[in-house]
Each structure stands twice: as structure tokens, then as C-alpha cells.
Amino acid sequence: MIGLSHYLIVSAIIFSIGLVGxxxxRNLLMLFFATEVMLNAVNIAFAAISHYYNDLTGQMFAFFIIAIAASEVAVGLGILIVLFKKHGSLDLDDLASMRG
Amino acid sequence: MYEIVAFYLFSALTIGLFLVTVMSKNILYAMTSLAAAMVLISGFFFMLGADFLGVVQLIVYVGAIMALYSFAMMFFDATRDIKEKNTSNALVFLLGGLSALVLVLMFAAPIMSDNLNTANMLINGMSYSEFIDGNISKYAQYALDNGIQASVEGIGNAQSVGVILFTKYLVPFEVAAVMLLVAMIAGIILAGKKMDNSLTKDASIDDEILVVKDEK
Structure with missing residues (x-):
């Protein structure tokens, strides 16, 4: 039988993958993908806890996390497009201009 | 039985696809595998009885966010492989070790405190399974008292989500709506600068007309 800890372990593994990413x-767009991975891992954990404790609060949190992720992507992609037009690349090493 | 098969299938596929996302050098491969993994994550939500959350995941994540990424691909050079020069290995190992330590501490701290509570309970003459059952039923009672149970006989998940979203979580819902509006305006302003001069139409033609007009 699949228990709560199974879901939490899968969620922790996915979160670690996102953290490694x-x-x-070094590419800003790939950093965005890695943050999406981490957000999804947290959503799995919230839904699993909500199911096993029979409490809807976890699902509500997951909804708001999805809304925040959507707005983050909208603003972040706008900034990325402006950066790409200005510098011609999305590499973090090229963008670092404050080297002492 | 089906639940076990589905769980292991979904988790193996999701972890593999996310590994492709994180390790791939090609942006298109990374984006496609991210979208596929998000579809599989909605499978997790359906398995957990969170039907509405699964549908929202499909519509918002796979439908909207990935479509936004693929539209943004028009501005970036997506076919070229990304060259990433990694910094010194010692720094990577140091950072990795430190974050692993923090993660283990984060996950272990509640388990440790739970174990301490359990030890107290056992001293007071209560068996472990009794303690766990009591713990879970305590939370279930809390959910019942506040009217936030995840599953009620005869009421679907979408219905109870709607009732709670528009009663207990009405203010956060409205704040989230305002936040999405702000994000939409910010995205339009940031990405839409100089959108009025077209990239496909030859701009020099307009200039020539203007020049001719000026000469007259």
C-alpha cells in the first residue's frame, strides 16, 4: 500500500533534482525550468499531505503556489526578453558586470 | 494494486523527465520533458483525489505556462546548444554538501520531534500505532471542526474546493487575482516594448516614404 511517506520521498527526490539544477x-532560462521543478515537488507534497490528513488546506496552498508560479513566469520571461535584447545571451557569466 | 503500479510508474517517469530537464544541453529538449513531467504530476494529483488541482495543473501549467515558454522561445536562439562552463569542482562539492546537510536537517527535525513526542507517549503507556492513529484522527477532527475535510460522502472534490475557496480563502483569492493582473501588465510592458515596429515587415520602406515626404 502506498503511504504518505512514499509521496514525500518522491517529492524530496524531485525537489533535490530542482536544487541541483x-x-x-548557468543559463537563466534553465534556472527558470529548475525553479518550476522545485515548485512542482512542493505541490506534490502538499496534495499528498492534504489527502492523508483529510484536510483541504494543502490543496488550497497548492492552488496559490500555481498562481504565484504563473505570475512569476510572466514577469520573469518579460525580463529575460529585455535582457536578451540588451546582451544577446542569457548566460549568467556574460551578465555579471559588477566584478570587483 | 493499480495504485501501486501507477505510483511507481508515475514517479519513475517524472524523476527521469525532470533529470532530462535539469541535465539537457538543448533548451527544446528541456522544455518538452518539463511539459511531459507536468502532465504526469497531474496524474499524481488525480491519484490523491485532488481532481480539481489536477485539472488546474493541466490547464495552467501545461496549457498556459509551457505555452508562454514556447512563445518566449521565438526571442531566444533555441536550436543552439548551451555552452556552460562550470566553476571549480571544489566549490560545487562544497555547495552541494552544505545544501544536502541543510535538506537532511530540514526533513529530520520534525521526525526527531515526533520521536520525542512518541517517547513521551510510550512512557505514559500508549502503543505506537495508537499514537499515530490518535495523531491522524486529531487532525481529521480539526478538519471536521473547521469544515475543511478533503473528502466528504456525496460531495465532489471540485464542489468542496469551491465552497472553501470562496468562504475561508476569499481574501487570498482576491489578492492572487490582483497579483495576476499586475503580473500580466508587467509582462506586456516588459516584452512588448518596441512591439509596434514589426520584425517581419521591412522597416526601410516606411523610412523611404517618410524621407520622400520630408523632401517635399
Whole structure:
């Protein structure tokens, strides 16, 4: 039988994958993908806890997380497009201009 | 039986697709595997009885967010492989080790406190399964008292989500609506600068007309 801990372990694995992506990626668009991975991992954990404790609050949190992710993507992609028009690349090393 | 098969299938596929997303050098591969993994995550939600959340995941994540990403691909050079030069290995190992430590502490802290509580209960003469059952039924009673149970006989998930969203969570819902409006305006203004001069139409033709007019 699948219990709560199964879902939490899967969620932790997916969150770690997203964390690895955030740490090792140097391209801004790929960093966005990695944050989406992490948000989805948290959503799985919320839905699982909501199901096993028979409490809808977790699902509500997941809804608001999805709304926040949508607005984050809208604003973030706008900024990325402006950056790409200005610098011609999305690499973090090219964008770093405040080197001491 | 079906639940076990579905769980392991979904988790293996999701983890594999997310690994492709994080490790791939091609933006298009990463985006496609991200979209596929999000479809499979909605399968998790359906398995957990969160029907409405699964539908929202399909519509908002797979439908809207991935469509937004693929529209943004028009502005970036998506076919070229990304060259990423990684910094020193020592730094990567240090950061990885530190974040792993923090993650383990984060996950272990509630388990440790639970174990301490359980030890207290056992001292007071209560068996472990009794303690766990009592814990879960305590939360279920809390949910019942506040009218936020996840599943009620005869009422669908979408219906109870709607009732709670428009009573207990009405203010956060409205705030989220305002936030989405702000994000929409910000996205339009940021991405839509200089949208009025077209990329496909030859701009020099207009200039020539203007020049001719000026000469007259």
C-alpha cells in the first residue's frame, strides 16, 4: 500500500533534482525550468499531505503556489526578453558586470 | 494494486523527465520533458483525489505556462546548444554538501520531534500505532471542526474546493487575482516594448516614404 511517506520521498527526490539544477545551471532560462521543478515537488507534497490528513488546506496552498508560479513566469520571461535584447545571451557569466 | 503500479510508474517517469530537464544541453529538449513531467504530476494529483488541482495543473501549467515558454522561445536562439562552463569542482562539492546537510536537517527535525513526542507517549503507556492513529484522527477532527475535510460522502472534490475557496480563502483569492493582473501588465510592458515596429515587415520602406515626404 502506498503511504504518505512514499509521496514525500518522491517529492524530496524531485525537489533535490530542482536544487541541483539551480546550483549547476548557468543559463537563466534553465534556472527558470529548475525553479518550476522545485515548485512542482512542493505541490506534490502538499496534495499528498492534504489527502492523508483529510484536510483541504494543502490543496488550497497548492492552488496559490500555481498562481504565484504563473505570475512569476510572466514577469520573469518579460525580463529575460529585455535582457536578451540588451546582451544577446542569457548566460549568467556574460551578465555579471559588477566584478570587483 | 493499480495504485501501486501507477505510483511507481508515475514517479519513475517524472524523476527521469525532470533529470532530462535539469541535465539537457538543448533548451527544446528541456522544455518538452518539463511539459511531459507536468502532465504526469497531474496524474499524481488525480491519484490523491485532488481532481480539481489536477485539472488546474493541466490547464495552467501545461496549457498556459509551457505555452508562454514556447512563445518566449521565438526571442531566444533555441536550436543552439548551451555552452556552460562550470566553476571549480571544489566549490560545487562544497555547495552541494552544505545544501544536502541543510535538506537532511530540514526533513529530520520534525521526525526527531515526533520521536520525542512518541517517547513521551510510550512512557505514559500508549502503543505506537495508537499514537499515530490518535495523531491522524486529531487532525481529521480539526478538519471536521473547521469544515475543511478533503473528502466528504456525496460531495465532489471540485464542489468542496469551491465552497472553501470562496468562504475561508476569499481574501487570498482576491489578492492572487490582483497579483495576476499586475503580473500580466508587467509582462506586456516588459516584452512588448518596441512591439509596434514589426520584425517581419521591412522597416526601410516606411523610412523611404517618410524621407520622400520630408523632401517635399
Amino acid at each position: 539551480v546550483l549547476r545551471r
